[in-house]
Amino acid sequence: MGSPAVGRHVVMSVHPQFAEAIMDGRKKVEFRKRPLxxxxxxxxxxxxxxxxxxxxxxxxxxxxxxxxxxxxxxxQKVGCIDRVAFDRYYAGTSTGAGIAIRRAVRLDEPALIAELLPSGVPPQSFAYVDNSVMT
Structure with missing residues (x-):
């Protein structure tokens, strides 16, 4: 799996319907409770x-x-989530993060998590990738 850009990389766990919306270009922002x-x-x-x-x-x-x-x-127009689900996700929080998406690229072949995270364990939210894996 080649490196698409310089800088730091993360692996982020995303529900399939939102992952597809990102890859299709419909979802232009990913909402999270904490920023990257x-x-x-x-x-x-x-x-x-x-x-x-x-x-x-x-x-x-x-x-x-x-x-x-x-x-x-x-x-709200580019997040691909309805207001009820959005409010439920952020219930009890006073700050959130919106990660704006510049360009999404779908892999030709989906990859196992172990290709980027040696533990092979998907992150609860996101995990930073060791730069040595990207070379």
Whole structure:
């Protein structure tokens, strides 16, 4: 699996319907409860069960940290999530992150998580990839 961009990479667990929306270009922002580090340039998309594979990656176009209400106002049309699910996800939190997606690339062949994370264990949310794996 070749490296798509310089900078730091993460593997992110994403429910299959959202992973597909990212790869299809419909989902332009990924909502998270905590932001990525500023130097992250690439997010590898691990589609959770039943897929359980890395299906592609996207280049980060920016990180937006704000109150969930502000994130909804800014990204509701490009987040591919309804308001009820969004509010449920952010219930009890005062800050969230919107990861803007520049460009998504689907892998020709989905990959096992162990190709990027030696433990072979998918992250609960996301995990930083050791740069030596990318060379």
């Amino acid at each position: 580090a500023d130097d992250v340039t690439v997010v590898w998309v691990y589609a959770t069960a039943p897929v359980q594979r890395i299906i592609g990656y996207f280049e980060v176009d920016g990180m937006h940290t704000a109150h969930p209400t502000d994130l909804w106002r800014k990204f």
